[in-house]
C-alpha cells in the first residue's frame with residue numbers, strides 16, 4: 001500500500017483497483033438497483049440524486065405557477081384567472097420556488113454530493129440525518145404543494161399577519177406546517193455540513209486549502225442554524241394564533257403585527273444569502289477551472305462569505321421602511337444594508353481578476369458563470385436603490401422589487417445551479433452531454449431571463465405595484481415583453497432536461513476529469529465509487545493549483 | 560508522513576465506530592460538535608418566544624406584574640429545584656458511563672426520569688388550575704375567560720398565551736428528554752455496543768438535558784418572579 005499524494009497526477013483516480021476489462025467498475029449508481037436501495041440509502045451521493053430528482057419536480061410546478069401568473073398579466077384586465085385564483089397562483093409560485101427550490105437546490109444536491117468528495121471524506125458526518133432531511137423535505141413539499149394546488153393559499157410567501165393569522169381563508173395552516181418541516185430539513189442538512197467540514201477533512205486539507213465551494217457552504221450552514229429556527233417558530237406562532245386565537249400578532253388581541261415582520265425578516269433577509277452563497281461558491285469553482293487560474297484573492301473570497309453571513313443578520317429592517325419602524329432605526333438598517341455590498345463586490349471583483357490573463361475556456365458551465373456575473377451585478381446594484389430609504393419608499397411593493405430579487409435569485413442562484421449542473425454532471429453520472437447544444441441553451445437562458453425581468457424594472461419604476469393583476473393599460477407593453485421573455489426562459493429551462501436525460505443513455509463516457517479541473521472530487525472515478533476513496537487521500541498540493549501560462553503554451557503548441 | 564487509512568475499515572476499527580469515521584476520537588468529537596450546532600438552533604428557536612415576551616412585558620409591565628400573582632411561585636420553585644437536581648443526576652450518570660459502571664448509570668438515569676416525571680406532574684397541577692379558571696386556550700373550542708375587571712382581557716390573554724406557549728414548548732422538550740433517556744436506559748440495560756465503548760451518546764443526551772434545564776432557569780423568574 002503506497003501513500004497517495006494528491007495534486008501531482010492529471011486526473012488519476014485515487015487508489016483505483018486494477019481495472020478488469022470484463023466486469024464493469026462498481027460505482028455508487030450501479031452498486032444496487034432495487035428501489036429500497038435508493039429509498040433507504042445512506043450514501044450522500046445517492047441522497048443528492050434523490051434531491052436532484054425531487055427539486056426538479058418542484059421547480060417544474062413552481063415554474064408552471066409562474067407561467068400562469070405571466071399569462072394572466074398579458075392583459076390589464078386579466079385573461080384566465082379571477083382575483084382569488086391569481087393570489088393563489090403567485091403565492092404558490094413564491095412558496096414553492098423559495099421553500100422547496102431555492103433554499104434547498106444547491107446545498108442539498110451539489111453540497112451533499114460534493115462536500116465529502118472535496119474534503120476527502122467517505123460520507124457526511126451523519127448519513128442517517130441526511131436521509132431524514134430528504135424525507136422531511138418530501139413530506140413538506142408534498143404537503144405544501146397539496147395545500148396550494150388543491151386548497152389554495154393567498155397570503156404571498158411572506159405570510160404577513162394579521163392577514164395570514166386572522167382573515168385569510170384557504171389552507172394557510174397546512175402551508176405553514178410545510179414550511180416548518182422544510183425548515184427542519186434544512187437545519188438537519190446544515191448541522192451535518194458544519195460537523196462534516198470541521199471534523200471530516202482529510203489529512204492536509206487545512207482551512208486555507210479548502211475549496212471556496214466548501215467555504216460558501218459553511219457560511220450558508222451557519223446562517224441556516226441561526227436563522228431557520230427563528231422563522232420556523234414565528235410561523236408556528238402564526239398557526240397558534242390562527243387555530244387557538246392566541247394573540248401574538250393581532251392588534252385586536254393586544255399583539256403587534258410588526259413583531260411578526262421583524263422576526264420574519266430576521267430570517268428571511270439572511271435566507272437570501274442561504275440561496276445566493278451556495279451560488280457564489282459554485283461560481284468560484286467554475287471560474288477558477290475555466291480560467292485555469294487560482295482564484296484571485298482566495299482568502300478575501302473565503303472570508304467575504306463569512307462577512308456576508310454575519311452582516312446579513314443586521315439588515316432585516318430594510319424590508320420595513322414603510323412599516324411603523326422608527327426613522328432612526330431605518331437609518332441604521334440602511335447604512336448596514338449598504339455595507340453588505342462590500343463583501344459581495346469583493347467577490348465580483350476577484351472573479352473578474354481571476355479571469356484576467358487566465359486561459360479562458362467558454363465551455364457551457366463557464367457561460368453560465370459569466371452570465372451569473374452580469375446578472376448578479378445588476379441584481380446587487382439595484383439592491384442599493386432599495387437599501388436607500390428615500391428611493392425605497394417610492395419603489396416598495398412595485399415591480400422594481402420583483403425584478404431586483406429575480407435578478408438575484410434567478411439570475412444568480414438559478415444560473416449558478418445550471419452552471420453547477422453542467423459542471424458536475426459528468427462527475428455525477430459519468431456521461432457527457434452535447435456541449436454545443438448546452439452552450440447555445442445557456443445563451444437562450446440569458447436572453448430569456450433579461451427579456452423577462454428588465455421590463456419589470458421599468459414598469460416598477462413607473463409605479464406598477466406587485467401582486468396586482470388589474471393594472472392601468474399604460475404598463476401593458478412592459479408586461480407583454482416580460483411574458484414573452486418568460487416563454488423563452490421557460491424553453492431554456494426545459495431543453496436541458498432532454499439533453500441531460502439523453503446523455504444518460506447515449507452520452508460519451510466522461511472519464512474522471514473531463515474539464516481538467518483541480519480538486520479532490522476530480523481525482524475520483526466518474527461516477528465515484530460507493531465509498532468515494534479507496535484510501536483517504538493526503539493533501540499536499542495548494543488549492544486551485546492551476547497554471548494558466550502553461551496551459552496557454554500547451555494550446556499554442558498543439559495548434 | 561501522514562498515514563493512509565484502509566477504506567473498508569473492517570478489522571481496524573473498534574465496535575461502534577461507523578464507517579465514515581477513521582477512529583473513535585473523530586466520531587466522538589464530530590458528535591459533540593453536531594450536538595452543539597443543534598443546541599444553537601434550539602437557542603434561536605426559543606429566542607423567538609423570548610423576543611415576543613420581551614416586547615409585551617416592556618409594553619404591559621404593570622399588568623404583567625398584576626397577573627403574575629396568579630402563578631404559584633412555590634410550585635415553580637419546586638420545579639426549579641427538581642430540574643437542577645436532575646441535571647446533577649445526569650452529570651453523575653455520564654461520570655459513571657465514563658467509568659463503565661453500567662449499573663450506576665442505570666440508577667442515575669432512573670433518578671433523572673423520576674425528576675422529569677415529577678416536573679410534568681407539578682406542571683399538570685398548575686395547568687389544571689389555569690384550565691379551571693378558563694385561561695387555558697390550547698384546546699380547540701375552549702374560549703379564553705377573564706374575570707379581572709382591572710385588567711383588559713386582551714392583556715390577560717397575551718400573558719397566558721406567552722405562558723402556555725413558552726412553558727408548553729419547554730414541556731415538549733421535557734417529554735422528548737424522557738423519551739431519549741428511556742432509549743439510553745434500554746441501551747445500557749441491554750449492554751448495546753453503541754454505548755459500551757463510547758460514553759458520548761449519553762453525554763449528548765446530557766447536553767440536551769442541561770439546555771432544557773437552562774431554559775427553565777430563564778422561564779421561572781420571567782413568569783413567576785416579576786418585580787414591581
Ligand SMILES: [Cu+2]
Pocket residue numbers: 268269272315316318319
Ligand atoms: Cu433583505
